[in-house]
Amino acid sequence: MANIDTGGGEVQKGKPRKENLRVDFTPMVDMNMLLITFFMLVSTLSKPQVMDIAMPTDQKIEDDQAPKVKESKAVTLLLGEDDKVYYYLGKLDESAYSDYGVLKETTYSSSTSNEGLRGIILERNAEAVNRMRDLKLERAEKGNRMTEEEFNERSKEIKGDVNALTVIIKPMETSNYKNLVDALDEMQICSVGKYAIVDVTEGDEFLVQNYKTKGAFGASNLAPQGQ
């Protein structure tokens, strides 16, 4: 193919030696393979990922249409400065404003112990996490027999369970975009289906101030009304 054979095999005396002009393509193939690998990797790895979110409308919703959240199953995260997260459980009543202890502080730590954000959410959402894990195992076992739709359907069912955790994310002015994405990511990891990004209220600001000053702020300032 790539060789030009220019004549007979045996070298005869007096006749000029015919050379075999065969070109070795092996290095060329090597180089091409490298280039292919490069293009394959670059074209798939360079694509960033996306995280789909749906924001609530700014229209006022009638009170009876507003989504109901089980108070005992709600966690409110206040994303603060320097990668700090403050959180409280359930709904706070008026008396909470005088007690700085209702607010707890944590970090975006990924440890599953009780310290970091992940541990806190995991502990409260253990049922959904376990069911999701079972579902994923089942999918791995069944292979192709479980369709993508079926999987999505069932994971939606697990995450939308009445007893599943509801997380309210309130990014404060001092937080940055990464904090928000980290918090949303944590929802994904911990199989939290019901979460919302909500504006910080005056009451929340008050709670954080109160927490930081260990109650001194709350003692000298009036608690906001009607929150």
Place this chain on the structure above:
Amino acid sequence: MAKIKKHSVFVDMTAMSDVTVLLLTFFMLTSTFLPQEPVRVTAPASVMEIKVPEYNVMNILVDLDGKVFLNIDRPEVRLEALEKMSAEYGVIVNERQKKVFLEQPFIGVPMNRLPAFLDLPFGEQDAAMREYGIPADSLDNQFTNWIQKAREIDGEMKITLKADQSTPYPLVEKVMKDLVRIKANRYSLVTVLRGAPEGF
């Protein structure tokens, strides 16, 4: 003594080379280049594995100071949006400037400065764009206007939001609020991949 015939161990690689060149051409042609961004934005990491949609996307870029840039991937939509916008703001964009507009992947200057911006040499455009960003104040919100115009042309367009990870939240919140106000409630946040933790 029987003579052992000498076989040549030379394998002809020509055919192999042909195949690899074909494959290489294929990969080179199918890979799409990411549009060059006027500002350097480091997206935060997440465990999400869904890739950015391939086609029909609007990408909103928010830099550290909250300046907003917009990229519409389909050129025909981009051109139509430009025509609508220039009609609304009374800005005249000539044919040559329109051509430059199509070559520049990002929109990032106020409408009244657009013709002058498009007359700049290509190399200086990024730097000029960095100074402005699309105005998104409540009085003159050209940013939402661009998006509304593009959505009028094609309502199916997906919106992605890419912001720098250390952008203060209020700046991002403003963009998100703007999107909700024009009823673009569903959009995607662009992130880079980080490995998912085991056992979840």
